[in-house]
Amino acid sequence: MKTILRAALAAAAAAGLVSPSMVTAQEPPAQEPALTERQAQTVDRLIDAGLEDDLAWEILESLTTEVGPRLGGSPEEARAREWGVQELKRLGFKNVRIETYEMPYWARVSESVEIVSPFPQPLAVTALGGSIATPEGGVSGEVVHFRTLLELQAAPDTGLEGKIVFVDEPMARTQDGSGYGTAVRKRSQAAVEAGKRGAVAALIRSAGTDSHRNPHTGGAVSGGGKTAVPTAALSNPDADQLARAIERADEPVIVKLDLQVETAESVTSGNVIGEIPGETDELIVIGGHLDSWDLGTGAIDDASGIAITTAAAKLVGDLRGKPKRTLRVVMWGAEEVGIFGGKAYAEAHKDEMDKHVLAAESDFGAGRIYRFDTRFAEEEVAKAKVFEGALRRLAITPGNNMAYGGADIGATRDMGVPVVSLRQDGTDYFDLHHTPDDTLDKVDPEALRQNVAAWAAFLYIASELEGDFGRLPVKE
């Protein structure tokens, strides 16, 4: 019977109806990577434990309540580092430490936007990260409406002198967050494109999918933005309102923008690190970022990532005996304002990069994981199946070998370290992301537990699996 089934599957595979892996699923040849019976049982026990986990919630509640908002480089982020050290020690992690680095600092002081005429009224707005200030007292000008960034980019190099640009482009709601890439281009380019053409400020419709009057902040301007003018995001209802005002007015709509900011050339920030020592000094590096934007308490971005990865590592660490590889949890600093912690980590650890077997970050909220992506060396891709099989009972579907990994491990990945992505459902993520509404009540405890279960299973397999995941091409 088995032989007949195998023959039938082989024929189907030849016809392209099923994948070759289905053919071999019945009896994997000895050389295919697989868990031992005992390892498979341990994975199941870890998943069971993860699905009943309360530690992640406790970590999440503690960080968001006791520290609250924690902007990269701020005194609040420093308090978060102390919190992180205390928490990792309390949970029994070893080699707990802060690795500091220096970074430039930006913070909002005040922000306001109003329609001056013909329909005077305030609009809900937030300064975008890195924006320069307006002159004190603000800057006024006629609003020029662009439905998309492309329309602004297609505008002539002159003709916007003294005007305020309004880029009204909406953002697509997607499960995988792919709408955000486009939105980030709008957020980071509007001020530069506006400035090039002589405009005095740039407003954008928030990079967000909700309909609440909580505008979405986010990084807008970094190194290349020499021509960037003051820039801020309107909430979606306020962008609607401004667009309607322009539509209904029979005269130019005049808007006044007043942004005041605080900057410093260099402040100290840091990454918080803790480890579960393994039998070898090979490293599996996981974590989330410790900083948040200032508007909310950063529950989904990214206290959840901190909580999920710490709780998962603790579950694996609580198993009898040491893990084969060392598990390193990193709470990266200052991600939002320029990925300073992630870059500093890679720089500080470049001499031990060959010991980094695999890296992964949780930084997309607390929605259920629905897909598992890898970025392994081509010759090691077959190992993805071991993870995929173990995660199947959590309703996680196999993905591809083009994993992003996470912003904070980008620099590590660029040094050749393979990464994975445990991809979370982000359908509602951009309703909250970078707004005052990023608070604890938005997290679903059951979804959080599913995350912990998946990360624990992933982490255990990554630690125990025979052989590594190869090396990725190094990017200079």
Added chain:
Amino acid sequence: MKTILRAALAAAAAAGLVSPSMVTAQEPPAQEPALTERQAQTVDRLIDAGLEDDLAWEILESLTTEVGPRLGGSPEEARAREWGVQELKRLGFKNVRIETYEMPYWARVSESVEIVSPFPQPLAVTALGGSIATPEGGVSGEVVHFRTLLELQAAPDTGLEGKIVFVDEPMARTQDGSGYGTAVRKRSQAAVEAGKRGAVAALIRSAGTDSHRNPHTGGAVSGGGKTAVPTAALSNPDADQLARAIERADEPVIVKLDLQVETAESVTSGNVIGEIPGETDELIVIGGHLDSWDLGTGAIDDASGIAITTAAAKLVGDLRGKPKRTLRVVMWGAEEVGIFGGKAYAEAHKDEMDKHVLAAESDFGAGRIYRFDTRFAEEEVAKAKVFEGALRRLAITPGNNMAYGGADIGATRDMGVPVVSLRQDGTDYFDLHHTPDDTLDKVDPEALRQNVAAWAAFLYIASELEGDFGRLPVKE
């Protein structure tokens, strides 16, 4: 067959299984109030037209966009009156005018609350209407947590000296809005009860059902509040946060509150009135309130009411020939801050109250109408069935004869004028009510049309029906 059915229904009615009215539904006796065949056809035409109405949306969009927020007594409310006059004239209403009155003025200037220790962070807060200011620079104190207003009321008369009271009572989500009555008691009593006991300020959990960081404002303190201390509402997530901070801290939680307000003993406000003259000088008075709280653009509270009643009156006015009774649309002023417009209307028109046949207000958002309540004189209650029958095709169910009518017609009702309530589904109303989120995007155009259809049918029947609705007991 008919005889048998009637006999069966009579028997069922005697047994209490069906109401007596069902028994007679087959063949109403001549003396029961009813529409003529022609009138019934007109009602159907009005409902058809209402369900395709675009005027209400146009009015709603115009008021919320071109005027925006319009606090009672403010220059913005004065602009709203000009808008109202222009709009009613444009639509062909007659006797369009502003009837002014004087009122005391209160407005917020600035507001902030922060946890000072042990978990320093800002909280999202809004001053409650009528609150006195804190000293400049704010007031700090230990927070004392009361889960309900009842707990605060049960506290001893001393023991809260120098403290900041926090009344954490949540609000029930209900279709009929009945949770609001309890919530208003909390909002209006916390500051008084706190002050009596020596507290320096009172914070409440917002009177609202959402989980966004948009606190709900609303009137807190009026005449009787001699002991009232500065008072403000936290958003629901911030109330959660403060409660968690208190729970997690092993020392007193210190909060600082800084509220600055502006007041004036007397400013001018007014009601905007327009009419569709009838064959007689008997009056049917309908409308909504023109003012809004300052935080949002008052789309659901109460530009929708203005839009629905104006559009419905216009539909009836566009019928061939004059209505039998005069239809008077009133845009009442300054409802939110003390029902000044509604009271001024009744006072100004007390000499023609005997000509007021019926009054009704739309002031519960733009949700679908699901029920029709009356408050007719007992001997005229049978006339409710005429309205109920006509509204049945809009999925509106008969209610009772204890209609509230609306805040702005309270004083009119107290002078003996019968009222009705076209009751709207308020399940989500208190997610938005009195917050920055009360904006146009929250209104469902289809539900708005159902409102217009129901109001047009109601208004026509109220105008044309033979005989009046009696008089209610006069309240001194």
